[in-house]
Amino acid sequence: MTDRFFLHIRPPIWLACATLLWSLSVHAQGLRSSGQLDVPRSAPASAGASNVQGTADYIVALVNSEPVTNNEVRQRLVRVEQQMAQQGAAMPARDQLARQVLEQIINERIQIQQATELGITVNEADVTQAEESIAAQNQLSPEQFRQRLAAEGMDINRLRNDLRSQILLQRVRERQVDSRVRVTEADIDDFIREQQGSNVLANLELNLGHILFIVPEGASPERIKELQDKAQGVAERARAGGDFAQLAREFSEAPERVNGGQFGMRPAERLPSLFVDATRSLNVGAVAGPLRSPAGFHILKVLDKRQAGMPDVNVNQTRARHILLRPDGQLSQADAVARLNGWRQQLASGQTTFEALAREHSQDGSASQGGDLGWANPGQFVPEFEQAMNSLRPGEVSAPLISRFGAHLIKVEERRQTRLSAREQREIVRGLVREKKTDEALRAWGQDVRGRAFIEYREAPQR
Structure with a gap:
């Protein structure tokens, strides 16, 4: 497990779909945000989109001859403001925030154009799988999810377009940056020496x-x-x-x-x-x-x-089991979640054991061990998996969880505190160094593609 995908979404869906929007300001500067795929964002008419649509539209910038309109900025601005309010974040002046949002959109547009030039594509099946992932994460069927979106005034076509753009952005960044980052043993030694020798x-x-x-x-x-x-x-x-x-x-x-x-x-x-x-x-x-x-x-x-920056010598480890179902042409994500929910009910009633279900049904290499993942250090699993695992007490079973690998059911067996070996500390440092180098590479790449783009600013965005 190496990537973070979708987060839990709770009512109202349109606002929670915007949870990661402001993290794009990090991407706009060429930074990496935990390797995650941003959840798409679209605000309903009830959230202010009707006011946006009632404003005369005009071009605020050209990006390689492709226009960015005032309404695009205003729609994004509404979502950013409501997300920041939900998180209790300090709100900058609206004109300043509008300018930052415009820069987000420009940087995204440049990187999407780069993806197109490289022949990177996202097909309808990819978008549908992403949509189903969000639905399943919320214990909803695809039909129920769309009904909920409609009830909240959210346009499914805009949602899918946002999904497509986010998948495309993730893929071009992975190809141009992530795949090229290498961490050597010398890099790890330098990092440790730098941290330990710091005055x-x-x-x-x-x-x-x-x-x-x-x-x-x-x-x-x-x-x-x-x-x-x-x-x-x-x-x-x-x-x-x-x-x-x-x-x-x-x-x-x-x-x-x-x-x-x-x-x-x-x-x-x-x-x-x-x-x-x-x-x-x-x-x-x-x-x-x-x-x-x-x-x-x-x-x-x-x-x-x-x-600071060095891994703790003593860490809390977790031993958990999981059942993994991988959706494919014969099994949709909604069906996978339904199966996992059924097995969860069987476990609650004592009809079977987690180990037996994992051996029989899990589509993971751990199936032969009854889904046993062994003792895991913090940060070993993708964040959404680890977050769900960490919320469980020993003996508890999670609700179905969606990751890029499929649908999971998790059970925590036990926890302990242990001292990391020198090798384990180096592996944690390896991850820290990789993240640092990836951040630097992504920033440089973002600046490079922007430097080669033609950007013409027109009228300033209006509120």
Whole structure:
């Protein structure tokens, strides 16, 4: 599983279909948005399209002689504004937002023209499959889905045209960018070296153990020396392997003594500079101090440290099973979802087991293991699959889920926390490096195709 496809859509459908619209502003700058295929967006007349249609239309820009009209910008603008309002996002000035939307449309138009030049096509079957995916994701038959669209004033032809454009955009980006990105072992080494060798505090997170000996205000030199000697003795015990948490509970006068002296993982910028300067170059397990501050004498132990951008050493893993049905000429997505729902009811009533159903019906390589996917790290599956899996408690079975691979039923068996091996950490870093390189390549490609396009701005979009 390597790509994200469609999201859940809830009433009203037209607005939820717009959920990912503003992510296109990322694409407009040549960035990648999680490799996902954007859900198409079309607003109904009730959402303001009637006002758009009532405005005199005119050309606001030409893209290689292909016009972009004022109504196109206004229709997109309505959808963006309502999506931002739904998400509670800060709303820029409308004129500024209209300009950003125009740039979105121009960049999409250029990239679609590039796809056409390369001979990339999207047939009606692809569009129908995408439409059925959205319907199935919402537990609706294709007919019910269209009825719901009609009831909300949404034009199915516009929806399908938007779907076609989004599939086309995804395919041209995959061909021109994704397929050309390579990550070498040297790339991974450079990334790790860069993160671990960074002296930027913003990249550093620390979990420190802390023991404090308070020096009272106005304390005599003798009392200060006594407290320093006591702190030195405790520090030596800690360096010799003593239980730091127990030492903190016994001697520390700091509030975190009840937690064994632990601050918890914090960005270095949120810790006192005295503590960071003393520990930033130490390895995990090392002890620093006693350090003197106006408050007294401090002993610090580096319990954990990590660089931002590096994978956590300890992760929560999930072991799940799934049943996969792949729609084809004999099995539609709606029928696949109906079958999965029927099996889910059988499981709920105790008529069968998930393992038995997976062995008999799943069209995945895991079928012979009863659908067992093994222990999975975070980020191993496509986002919509992982999101559904993460929402389940052990023993629970999901509703049917649609991904680019087909229709799934998921059951979570158990969860555990484990420490990643060095190889597993490198594989996670590989994904981080690939995403970074893909972002850079997509940005460069987007700028390149735009640089070679003829763009003529006419009148500014009107509200």
